[in-house]
Amino acid sequence: MDILEFLRHQDVPDAMIRDIQDYRKFYKVADEVKERVTVPEYMYYGREVWEEAISALLAGENLLLSGPKATGKNVLAQGLAAAFGRPSWDISFYINVDAESLIGTDTFRDGQVQLREGLVTRVARYGGFGVLDEINMARNEALAVLHAVLDFRHVLDIPGYGRVKVNEAARFIGTMNYGYAGTRELNEALASRFMVLQMPVISEENLRRLIRDQYPDIRPEYADEFAKLFSEIRSKCEGGEITGKALDLRGLLAALRMIRKGLPAGKALEMGIVNKCFDRYERQLVADITAVRIPARLTADQVFTS
Amino acid sequence: MEISDFEKRRADNLIWSAAGDYGIKPGFRVYTPQGEADLYWNSIVGAVYRHFDRARLTEMYDRFRGMSLQTTFESLFWIGMEDAAYEREKDERRVLPALRRDYCRRRLAQGMEDGTLPERILKGHLHHCLGERYELALERDRRILACLESLRGLDTQAALARLTALFEREFNFDSSHEPGEPEDDEEKRHFSLSFRFLAFHKKPELIRPPIRHLVFGVAEHVDEYSLNNGDPVYTGEGQMRRGQTDEGLRRYIENSYGAPMYDGGRVRQMAREYCTGAHAGCRLHFTRGDYGKMQRDFNTSGQNRRRALRAQSENERYYSQNRQACQMAIGSLAERIRSTLVAWQDDCSVRSGSGKLDASRAWRAGALRSGRIFRKTVRGDAGTLAVQLLLDASTSQIQQQQTVAAQAFIIAESLSRCQIPVCVNSFCSMSGYTIFTQLRDYDRPEDNRRIFRYFTSGSNRDGLGIRIAAGRMEGRTEDRKLLIVLSDCRPNDVVKIHTDGGAPESYSGDAGIRDTQAQVHAARLSGVQVLCVYMGDDEKLADCASIYGRGNFARIRDLSLFADTVGSLIREQIRN
Numbered sequence: 105m106d107i108l109e110f111l112r113h114q115d116v117p118d119a120m121i122r123d124i125q126d127y128r129k130f131y132k133v134a135d136e137v138k139e140r141v142t143v144p145e146y147m148y149y150g151r152e153v154w155e156e157a158i159s160a161l162l163a164g165e166n167l168l169l170s171g172p173k174a175t176g177k178n179v180l181a182q183g184l185a186a187a188f189g190r191p192s193w194d195i196s197f198y199i200n201v202d203a204e205s206l207i208g209t210d211t212f213r214d215g216q217v218q219l220r221e222g223l224v225t226r227v228a229r230y231g232g233f234g235v236l237d238e239i240n241m242a243r244n245e246a247l248a249v250l251h252a253v254l255d256f257r258h259v260l261d262i263p264g265y266g267r268v269k270v271n272e273a274a275r276f277i278g279t280m281n282y283g284y285a286g287t288r289e290l291n292e293a294l295a296s297r298f299m300v301l302q303m304p305v306i307s308e309e310n311l312r313r314l315i316r317d318q319y320p321d322i323r324p325e326y327a328d329e330f331a332k333l334f335s336e337i338r339s340k341c342e343g344g345e346i347t348g349k350a351l352d353l354r355g356l357l358a359a360l361r362m363i364r365k366g367l368p369a370g371k372a373l374e375m376g377i378v379n380k381c382f383d384r385y386e387r388q389l390v391a392d393i394t395a396v397r398i399p400a401r402l403t404a405d406q407v408f409t410s
Numbered sequence: 411m412e413i414s415d416f417e418k419r420r421a422d423n424l425i426w427s428a429a430g431d432y433g434i435k436p437g438f439r440v441y442t443p444q445g446e447a448d449l450y451w452n453s454i455v456g457a458v459y460r461h462f463d464r465a466r467l468t469e470m471y472d473r474f475r476g477m478s479l480q481t482t483f484e485s486l487f488w489i490g491m492e493d494a495a496y497e498r499e500k501d502e503r504r505v506l507p508a509l510r511r512d513y514c515r516r517r518l519a520q521g522m523e524d525g526t527l528p529e530r531i532l533k534g535h536l537h538h539c540l541g542e543r544y545e546l547a548l549e550r551d552r553r554i555l556a557c558l559e560s561l562r563g564l565d566t567q568a569a570l571a572r573l574t575a576l577f578e579r580e581f582n583f584d585s586s587h588e589p590g591e592p593e594d595d596e597e598k599r600h601f602s603l604s605f606r607f608l609a610f611h612k613k614p615e616l617i618r619p620p621i622r623h624l625v626f627g628v629a630e631h632v633d634e635y636s637l638n639n640g641d642p643v644y645t646g647e648g649q650m651r652r653g654q655t656d657e658g659l660r661r662y663i664e665n666s667y668g669a670p671m672y673d674g675g676r677v678r679q680m681a682r683e684y685c686t687g688a689h690a691g692c693r694l695h696f697t698r699g700d701y702g703k704m705q706r707d708f709n710t711s712g713q714n715r716r717r718a719l720r721a722q723s724e725n726e727r728y729y730s731q732n733r734q735a736c737q738m739a740i741g742s743l744a745e746r747i748r749s750t751l752v753a754w755q756d757d758c759s760v761r762s763g764s765g766k767l768d769a770s771r772a773w774r775a776g777a778l779r780s781g782r783i784f785r786k787t788v789r790g791d792a793g794t795l796a797v798q799l800l801l802d803a804s805t806s807q808i809q810q811q812q813t814v815a816a817q818a819f820i821i822a823e824s825l826s827r828c829q830i831p832v833c834v835n836s837f838c839s840m841s842g843y844t845i846f847t848q849l850r851d852y853d854r855p856e857d858n859r860r861i862f863r864y865f866t867s868g869s870n871r872d873g874l875g876i877r878i879a880a881g882r883m884e885g886r887t888e889d890r891k892l893l894i895v896l897s898d899c900r901p902n903d904v905v906k907i908h909t910d911g912g913a914p915e916s917y918s919g920d921a922g923i924r925d926t927q928a929q930v931h932a933a934r935l936s937g938v939q940v941l942c943v944y945m946g947d948d949e950k951l952a953d954c955a956s957i958y959g960r961g962n963f964a965r966i967r968d969l970s971l972f973a974d975t976v977g978s979l980i981r982e983q984i985r986n
Contacts, residue, residue, distance in 0.1 A: 383855075
């Protein structure tokens with residue numbers, strides 16, 4: 105389904121969708137980055153969140169998606185890039201990311217030292233959507249790079265190479281899981297450059313819809329059981345009984361895919377969910393949750409109609 | 411039967427999932443004969459909590475306690491409730507029929523004796539669950555099973571009324587029986603023949619252990635841990651035996667605190683190593699807090715054992731009451747430690763095809779057409795870390811015993827989640843002995859709940875405790891070693907400090923603080939970083955600062971601040 109059509113199904117107001125279409129028409133995508141305009145694998149479910157996020161981006165703001173694991177932060181970010189028809193770059197802020205890896209670094213090419221552009225520079229140049237994943241894990245020197253890019257100056261200074269003016273179509277979407285990386289507060293200067301959206305936990309009903317959309321031939325009772333399984337894992341995480349490793353929506357959907365391919369449910373869930381926990385005690389607790397919700401010997405013909 | 415703490419946790423999680431309520435405290439857990447949490451039965455226990463009025467069920471169940479036919483009633487009660495809860499739950503949890511079938515087949519495969527009434531009833535019930543025709547031989551058995559399988563669809567009140575009527579009719583059950591009281595002999599005369607046979611030919615045991623075999627599995631009655639069971643009340647600290655022989659005192663300490671974990675030769679060697687200088691004349695006892703049967707039953711030391719059990723029960727109850735806050739603290743502290751470890755990496759500069767131009771290698775571009783004329787910074791290995799928690803287990807900690815146990819558990823559990831080896835010891839002094847109790851060893855993350863065995867007694871020779879703890883870390887191969895002391899910083903012991911030429915000085919007040927300060931310093935010199943989580947009052951806070959130094963201790967006023975405070979403390983130590 106086309107993403108704008110999906111948004112209509114989500115009851116996003118038509119006026120908003122028309123604004124997105126105008127935006128698409130106005131800002132063209134350069135040929136060399138057209139392959140970066142992607143079709144999202146999963147859709148985000150939640151009309152209000154869509155409306156808030158789209159409004160912020162249409163108003164020219166950058167967006168910070170804050171919420172616990174498995175609330176769909178990255179799915180929404182990808183969905184927004186797709187809806188606005190922009191090329192996107194995922195910039196993961198793990199601890200080794202420094203200023204050079206964002207701006208660019210010198211390299212030797214064609215007999216001379218040249219700039220190899222970093223991801224932020226490419227977003228700025230091509231007017232793409234930069235998804236700043238786990239932005240609160242970033243080191244301060246990496247965050248400092250973003251300040252001038254994100255505020256009213258919209259410029260990126262590259263020492264030795266001059267200045268790159270940030271394309272008007274460019275937007276940055278930060279994601280952060282405050283509880284997960286609690287040791288680092290996002291500094292105020294950076295936070296003030298974003299509109300912040302607190303991501304709600306996906307409801308069981310929306311999860312059922314997501315599962316049914318991904319697997320239209322799944323029997324309703326099993327869409328229900330798998331949604332409940334995910335809710336139970338989440339409850340255990342929220343209660344602190346297990347870590348967030350098993351709270352993996354992609355893993356759950358991948359497990360369903362494997363069930364369809366002929367693997368018994370027990371094995372598929374083991375690979376998709378249970379084995380994500382490397383601590384053997386935690387793994388056992390997660391195995392128990394799956395064992396008392398989904399029969400281990402459940403097969404494709406029981407789960408799917410076709 | 412010994413059930414591991416992890417299996418208890420598994421059982422709790424199964425019950426919470428089935429009950430759909432993480433706030434409840436499971437009062438009943440079921441295990442397989444191998445001591446593993448039973449998937450099916452614990453799900454049923456949760457389903458019973460979910461669909462029935464737990465308080466009313468418990469009220470009836472408690473009445474069985476102390477009866478001669480207690481385990482018979484308990485088994486039949488649960489067979490009936492299993493059937494009733496299954497019927498309500500099976501449509502909401504589609505896995506339940508498969509789990510039930512697996513359980514039935516497994517239980518039947520274990521072999522079912524036809525000897526006792528509960529076994530005969532269960533056997534019939536299991537066959538019925540598997541959809542098989544199975545006729546019990548005795549008319550009375552058929553009546554009982556039919557009644558137990560007729561609770562489906564009933565609410566709590568109706569189900570209990572039917573069970574009560576069944577027990578009264580078939581067993582002369584006294585529904586007014588007070589829990590734990592012996593049965594009235596007068597009434598026994600009117601019992602049925604079969605009951606009289608059981609009641610008078612088998613000596614009744616009024617007090618049964620909380621973990622007991624019921625016909626369907628090994629059942630743990632969690633609430634019964636808190637019952638006094640008529641134990642004599644502990645009378646205080648008067649165990650100092652004047653005029654006792656060395657051997658008698660050693661035996662007394664072993665009986666009171668648990669069997670020794672090292673042989674005599676090794677303990678003597680450690681005493682030679684550690685009990686010198688200010689600690690000359692002290693004796694050592696190292697234990698894991700395990701007691702043999704003789705020690706459990708032995709009168710005087712048995713008191714200590716019973717007190718330890720009560721303390722464990724109180725510690726677990728406190729943790730359970732504050733479980734949500736504690737689990738949050740664990741999650742948060744674990745993340746803080748993990749992030750600190752990730753951030754704690756040494757940078758190093760390496761040659762690369764991109765990065766900062768290395769002018770000294772620029773010639774290679776022209777001469778060799780090589781692009782490797784740059785340097786880039788990469789992060790090094792995070793190194794390894796070992797942590798030891800040392801808990802002051804002296805009587806002065808008695809008011810905060812449960813808090814200390816919970817905080818130690820939080821730290822140990824958080825470190826375990828980060829795969830950091832952690833060891834937990836408590837120490838106290840009694841009758842000239844300094845007793846080191848190992849609650850959790852480095853390679854035993856599954857033993858974290860043993861920390862709840864922490865209990866307080868005697869006094870505390872902090873300097874010796876820290877000296878031994880730091881000394882035992884020296885052999886560890888990790889890059890960094892961290893000793894975290896949970897203490898009120900009030901060292902005090904009966905063995906005096908012998909000084910050259912001067913009069914012996916009491917190990918308390920300034921002398922005790924000076925010695926502890928010196929031992930902390932010595933530990934740091936040997937490469938062990940020492941931190942303190944202060945458990946005392948404002949009055950002695952200055953002593954804590956003088957022993958450990960500013961920035962090396964934290965005081966926790968509120969559990970919600972625990973992760974922040976301790977996390978920052980650990981982070982600073984790792985960074986330094």
